[in-house]
Amino acid sequence: MAVLPSLQRALISVCFLACLVTPMPLPTDAPTCTPDESAHYSLTFTGKWTQDAFPKQYPIYRPPAQWSNLIGVSHSVDYHMWRRGDFASNGVREFTEKGEAWTLMKEVEAAGQRVQSVLGVFSTPAVTAGTGQASAEFEVFASTPYLSFMVRIVPSPDWFVGVDSLDLCEGGQWKENASLELFPYDAGTDSGFTFSSPNYETIPQDKVMQITSSSPNHPANSFFYPRLKHLPPIAKVTLTKIKKTNQIISLPAEPDLSNQLPTDNEIEEKHIKTPLDCEVSPWSPWGLCKGKCGDSGVKHRTRYVLMHSANHGTACPLLEEEKKCTPDNCL
Structure with missing residues (x-):
């Protein structure tokens, strides 16, 4: 019977220590990344491709500077639409070279069926000028909190902007908003140096790489500005967490004037002037x-x-x- 007081004293001691280390409760209004609750985001793509910022060989006609549809995916950690330093898939090749998304969509579908890693696919309208905006909405869960997307630079050999696996769940909470500047990438499948280069397949295929003011290091390259340490951003993406609604949002099948109007920030950023030497x-x-x-x-x-x-x-x-x-x- 002497054991009972000892056990009681031990339990009291454990309780006392536990009370000392009890964590502070999280704010009840914090948007946590829970398995059963999804988060909805609004994505806005903004083109910043101006002749002042990128004067070298700026496409004025046949076709003028513009952007393709944005193709986006919400997914888990074990899926990648594209990755810097990896070889582009056939779907990425067709999209970046021709703007055709059929094979890319089949690859996304196959990944979703194989490992249940893709939650959903979404798209924005094209932007028919170097500047302008296009928007879409998408959903993420705690198991699929990553965002990836691509937008083709038109015209170009195989150049694009995009994001690879942006995690929207940070510290156990959904991000309320995010804004990223976008810079050009080369898919490594076409060897053209200029926006209007004819199709010239890269054999063997190169890996996806970021285009900079000095790489590729060739004076014929449309993004070659040796006086600059860094290229100005050619586009940006803004993400905002929104409340879930049952309203069906229908995107326009073709771009219209509403997504060509610049924002106030974009008007200010148009004053960027990149010097171009003769x-x-x-x-x-x-x-x-x-x-x-x-x-x-x-x-x-x-x-x-x-x-x-x-x-x-x-x-x-x-x-x-x-x-x-x-x-x-x-x-």
């Missing part, structure tokens, strides 16, 4: 020496402008040179 060709060979026999002659060489300067970039140098010479073929 680019000239190599000198031609020296021409014939012209002059009278017995006198000094003159010969010339020329070069031409490959790219005119813009936004206070370095002006073009002289395009013609001459130097004295002795006339040829004098008798």
